[in-house]
Amino acid sequence: MRAFEDYVVWYLAGLCADHRLIFQIHTGIQGNWCHVPDSDPLLLLELIRAHRSVRFDLFHLGYPYARELGMVGKHYPNVWLNACVGYVYTMAGSRQALLEWLDLVPMERLLGFGSDVLLPEYIYGHLVMARSCLADVLAEKVARDFLSEAAALDAARWLLYDAPAALYGVPRRS
Numbered sequence: 001m002r003a004f005e006d007y008v009v010w011y012l013a014g015l016c017a018d019h020r021l022i023f024q025i026h027t028g029i030q031g032n033w034c035h036v037p038d039s040d041p042l043l044l045l046e047l048i049r050a051h052r053s054v055r056f057d058l059f060h061l062g063y064p065y066a067r068e069l070g071m072v073g074k075h076y077p078n079v080w081l082n083a084c085v086g087y088v089y090t091m092a093g094s095r096q097a098l099l100e101w102l103d104l105v106p107m108e109r110l111l112g113f114g115s116d117v118l119l120p121e122y123i124y125g126h127l128v129m130a131r132s133c134l135a136d137v138l139a140e141k142v143a144r145d146f147l148s149e150a151a152a153l154d155a156a157r158w159l160l161y162d163a164p165a166a167l168y169g170v171p172r173r174s
Contacts, residue, residue, distance in 0.1 A: 013051045022055045022167065024082075026116075028063040029089050041069045048076050055079075055167065059116065061086035066097035073105040080167055082111040087129040098137045102155070108166060112159030134159060 016023045027041040041062040048056055056079045062069030063086055073081040081101060087094045101110055113130040115123040138152040147155065165172055 010047065010050075013047055013054055016054045017051055022057050023051075024057045024059060026059045027069060028060045028065055029086070036064070040065050041072055045072070045076075048072070048079060052078055057082050057111070057114075057167065059084040059114065060089070061094060061097045063089060063093055063097070066093060067100060070097065070101045070104045073101065073109055077109075080109045080111055080163070081105060082114045083130065083133075084111075084114040084116060085126055087133050088126060091129065091133055094133045095137050098134065099140065102137070102141065107155060107158045108163050110159055111164050111167070112156075114164070131160070 013023055015021070025044065026039075027044070028039050030036070030039050039062075041058060042065070044056070044058070048054075056076075058069060058072070058079060059082045061081075061083055062072075066086075069081055073079050083094060083098065086097070098112070112134050113127055115126045117123060117126070134156055138147065138155055141147040141155075142149055142152050162172065164170070
């Protein structure tokens with residue numbers, strides 16, 4: 001079964017390369033009774049290295065492997081880190097991950113919000129949580145004199161709009 005699953009994932013990565021599509025992968029948080037170590041984003045390194053032309057959008061902070069995912073984002077230019085619904089699972093973990101990622105990963109490859117749920121009400125709720133968490137993180141960076149207020153506002157725009165728009169080819173606002 002594992003060999004077949006690996007074959008399918010590698011085949012899909014090849015299709016993404018052929019058609020210039022973004023490969024979204026859930027990392028970290030899983031459903032009940034799953035084997036947590038299977039969600040470690042470091043298990044994707046061979047796939048990421050083998051498909052350098054594929055842009056990988058890795059979801060859910062990689063939690064509880066957020067620090068490891070941050071290092072993947074730092075060292076692999078074809079990887080984007082997506083906080084996605086991580087805020088719903090742990091605001092404290094999301095804050096810590098974002099504090100570290102802002103120091104590690106180029107801003108253009110950090111997505112501060114994404115949602116993979118179906119109901120608009122849930123998406124809105126996730127956005128409210130994301131904005132609150134990002135505001136806390138950026139305010140801390142400003143308070144510690146690591147960012148100016150102007151840079152923090154620019155970072156918020158990048159995390160919530162510019163980086164996702166660039167990755168997914170959405171026209172930018174003027």
